[in-house]
Structure formats: structure tokens, C-alpha cells
Amino acid sequence: MDDFMQPTRAFLDWFRAWPGTTFHNDIEIVDLRARGAGRGIVAKRDIPVDTVLFTIPRKAIISATTSELATLIPAIVQGADCKDEDKVEDEEDEDEDLSSSRQDPWTLLILIMIYEYLRGDQSPWKPYFDILPAVFDTPMFWTDDELQELQASPVVGRVGRAEADEMIRTKVLPVVRAHSDVFFDKTGVTPLDDDALLQLAHRMGSTIMAYSFSLDKDDEEEGDGNDAKTEQKDVEMKDGDDAEKEHEHGPNCDHDHDDESDDDSTGWVEDKDDQLPLGMVPMADMLNADAEFNAHIAHGVDVLTATAVRHIRAGDEILNYYGPLSNGELLRRYGYATEKHAFFDAVDVPWSLLQNSLAKQLHLLPAEAAKAATAADVDEFEDPFMLDREFDEDEATGQLKAPENGISSTLLSELPLTLVRQARAFVKVALRQQQKRREKALANAPKNKQTGKNGKNSKTQTPPKTEKELVAAGLANALKERLDEYPTSLAADSALLESGSVVAGSRLHSALRVRLGEKGLLTEAIKLAKLMELDAKDEAKAAAKADKDALKTKKTERRGDDDSQPSGKRQKR
Structure with a gap:
């Protein structure tokens, strides 16, 4: 158990060391593997409604504005943010071979996560990476026999492994190869072959699917933050050491679509079209989630704040919310299903x-x-x-x-x-x-005796x-x-x-x-x-x-x- 919780304690110490973070004295990160939930946060004592549970400064978030990769390869950020077509054309003229450098927010964060992961101890987020999952239970990683257990569920047609592979090969790998000095020489890592890079990109993409938050600041969110819960989705997945964990996260991620009738979307590739900037938010990841929840995370100008939405009793787990997702959609996106999410089936x-x-x-x-x-x-x-x-x-x-x-x-x-x-x-x-x-x-x-002059059948028929x-x-x-x-x-x-x-x-x-x-x-x-x-x-x-x-x-x-x-x-x- 100590091997499991030691990285957790190191992560909590690291989190508290960030200027601007808070972590309420009446909550703690605990080992919930006995109930199939990996790590989670529980209340040590009763917590009143509207209590601020923890705060996360934006500087602690992994994003294009905090990772040094944005300064090392400016083109990937300019491409993600650029709305000026003339500017895009100029970039193409400068280096046609690197036209794939222009990224959407989704692939941009994949590249940032790959870079920070490869940096190891050099990354400011090393203790955070140590508790992120290495194994995922989304259907994208299931065997053919496991997928057959879903039978005729529409989830089977929306796994999207092939689409994800194509996106990585055309948008992510070319950037890594063109900037090998940044991703490998600078980090001191032996260059990975394409298959290893593909697997790493899939791992980072699934981590983003599970944990990332949209970082857009709406006017109402800068106020009391009460609308943040419906505007942003919870995201969470399995912790790396236990594949059976049902780790689930908060209501703050806008990068996924709520419309389940969008059958054109597959796997996590569907999220690449969202133009809101994305980020990985340490500590928000620790919150599990369910259809009934007692906390939500609101976006402020400088910080993200986790707040109790109702009274939480001592010993209760603090739960976030993904939105009204069916178990099928919950499994497709985050790799688990719950009894209460059956309400949204x-x-x-x-x-x-x-x-x-x-x-x-x-x-x-x-x-x-x-x-x-x-x-x-x-x-x-x-x-x-x-x-x-x-x-x-x-x-x-x-x-x-x-x-x-x-x-x-x-x-x-x-x-x-x-x-x-x-x-x-x-x-x-x-x-x-x-x-x-x-x-x-x-x-x-032609008229005949059977039909008569008006063409109607004279025999009795079933109406x-x-x-x-x-x-x-x-x-x-x-x-x-x-x-x-x-x-x-x-x-x-x-x-x-x-x-x-x-x-x-x-x-x-x-x-x-x-x-x-x-x-x-x-x-x-x-x-x-x-x-x-x-x-x-x-x-x-x-x-x-x-x-x-x-x-x-x-x-x-x-x-x-x-x-x-x-x-x-x-x-x-």
C-alpha cells in the first residue's frame, strides 16, 4: 500500500508548494482501491455547503501558456490560435514541410504532454505525471474479444482507434520528428521509433480525454462560478497501477460534446475540433465522479476553485460530475460505467x-x-x-x-x-x-365482372x-x-x-x-x-x-x- 500512496503524498506536497494553491484541512487523498476507485478525496469531518475544498492557480496547469514547449516551437501555438488566413499562408510559405506544425488545441496538448513526460525530473510537473494513469479501460484499448462483450451497443462503432492513429501519424509524429532536438536531445531521452511514439501519443491523448479541462473564461464564471458545472465536463480515468479503478472527475471540461446523437464522432478524435484551449489541472484529477455528486469546479480569472455544492458528511467521498452521460458514453470516453449513470442510459x-x-x-x-x-x-x-x-x-x-x-x-x-x-x-x-x-x-x-363498373372488388376482404x-x-x-x-x-x-x-x-x-x-x-x-x-x-x-x-x-x-x-x-x- 505504501508503494501506492507514496507518490500520492509526494504529489500532495508538490501541490501545496505551488504559490496560490489551497487544500482544505478537513479533506484527504485516500486509497480507494478496495471499492474499485483507485485514489480519491474524502471528507475527514463534516463539510458545510459552499466550502472551498481546494484552489488551483492557473500557473500550475499544464497548458500552452505554462509549458516551455510553446517557446521552443512557437509555430505549434501560433497554428492553434491563429485566425488570420494570411498569417497561415505565410507560415506555409516559410516551411511547407512543417505545415503539420499548426495544431488544434487537442493535438497541441498531446505534444505538450509528450514533451513534459519525456523531460522526466526536469519537468515542473514530474510528481503529477507520477500519479497519472499508464493503463486505460476505454474501449479503444480493448481486445476484439472484449469488444464483443458490448454486443450490439452503438459504442462499438464509435471506438475510433483507426481515426486516432491517423491523427497522431499526420499531426503529432511529424512535429516530434522535425524537432527531435527538442523532444529527445534536450530531454536526454533516446529517440523513440514510430510505434513507441504512437503508443505514447495514445497514452497522452487518453490522459487528456480523462482529465483535461477547457480553460476558457466566461463572464459568468468570473462572477460566482455557479454556471461552471454545466459549462464544463468532468474527466477521469483509471489510475496507472490498477486497471480496475473507476476514477472519475469533475464538471469542468468543455472539450467533449454533450450531444450523444453525434454519431460522426469516434473515440477521442471527436474532441480535436473544439477550439477552446485545453489544460491538465492537477488535484482536480483526484476527484472521482458519479451521476450524483457533491462538488464542482469553477473557473476564475487566476484560479480554479473546487466547492461543495451540498453538505458533505465525514467519511463521504467528494465526487465531481461529468454530465448526464449514459453508461455507454461514459465507457467510451472514460473507461467505466456506474449504477447511477444508468439514469442517463x-x-x-x-x-x-x-x-x-x-x-x-x-x-x-x-x-x-x-x-x-x-x-x-x-x-x-x-x-x-x-x-x-x-x-x-x-x-x-x-x-x-x-x-x-x-x-x-x-x-x-x-x-x-x-x-x-x-x-x-x-x-x-x-x-x-x-x-x-x-x-x-x-x-x-379493362372492366370485368369481378370488379364491376366502379372497379371495386365484389368479394369480401379483410379491411x-x-x-x-x-x-x-x-x-x-x-x-x-x-x-x-x-x-x-x-x-x-x-x-x-x-x-x-x-x-x-x-x-x-x-x-x-x-x-x-x-x-x-x-x-x-x-x-x-x-x-x-x-x-x-x-x-x-x-x-x-x-x-x-x-x-x-x-x-x-x-x-x-x-x-x-x-x-x-x-x-x-
């Missing part, structure tokens, strides 16, 4: 799956289905649709609340309105197009499904097809998780949590679609009965009218 349903299901109901050919989809009048055509669990949260106190209807066991109370509207628009257009095709066929067809029935049946079948993409059942996964045979915090354990949440949502969505289908059938039956009763009444009235005529007028003469 979500799963995608591709439009193609629903379109094909509706097309089967309507007996459409593929070309006809594509035409109907194109003609559907939908303002914002959504693809894929996201099913997400209902929840409510008190962001002021960091606490989750049961849904207002009080049914905490219910994940969904209704299907997404956009999903239903889009399906109805498709069916409406398809039915209209079918009607036009029938009318055209009837107009060109066609109504628009609502078609939509409901299509939804139910599409959702079932989506659920069937998972090779194991919800019941089997639940039994496996409850058996205790899967190690808590392991990759399989995280995969189980992810797929359980997704299957639960799909299962409830199927139930809702089937209820919708039953309602639509009942409504159709009621409408058919009403039409039949109306026709019967009309015939009765006609007979009554005939009987009321004078008998002489009804007799043949």
Missing part, C-alpha cells in the same frame, strides 16, 4: 431499420420506400433515433430525483414524439403514393390496416429487430450481473452495465409500441363498428321512408 435505433419495417407492413419495394422517405415532410429528419431513460436531476445539489409520476421502475412512459411523427409522415406519404398507383392501374385496366396500425406495427417490429441484434437476453444479463461472478469494475462488468441499460430501454419501447398497436386496432374496430352501425341505421331509415309512401304509389299499374 440511451440506445440508438437507426431510421433504416424502421423504414424497412414500415415498408414490409406496406408491401413496398425498396425503390418505393426510398421515394416515400424522400417525400415525407419532416422538418428535421432524425437518424438515428435515441431512446433515453426518463430522469430528473437537481443540478444545484447534485442529486437525482425519481420521475414526477413517481414510477421509478419505469424507464419510458412514451416513445419519442419525433420517432412517431417521422414514422407517420413516412406511412402517410407511402399510402398516398399507393393510392395514386391503384387509381392509375384501375384507370388503365386494410389504418395509418396508426401500420405505424405501431412497424415500430414494434423494428424495435424487436434492434433488440434481437444483441445475442443474449436481458434476463440472462441481469442474472449474470446479480450472480456476483463478474468482477466489479472489470471490462466485462462495464460491458454488462452498458448492454443491460440499452436492452432495458428497447424492451420497454417494444411494450409501448405493442400497446400503441393494440390501441390502434381497438380504434380501427370501433371506427369500423361505427361505420357499420351508421350504414345499418341509414338502411333502416330508407326502409322506413319506403314504408311511409301511399300503397297506391308503390303498386304497379
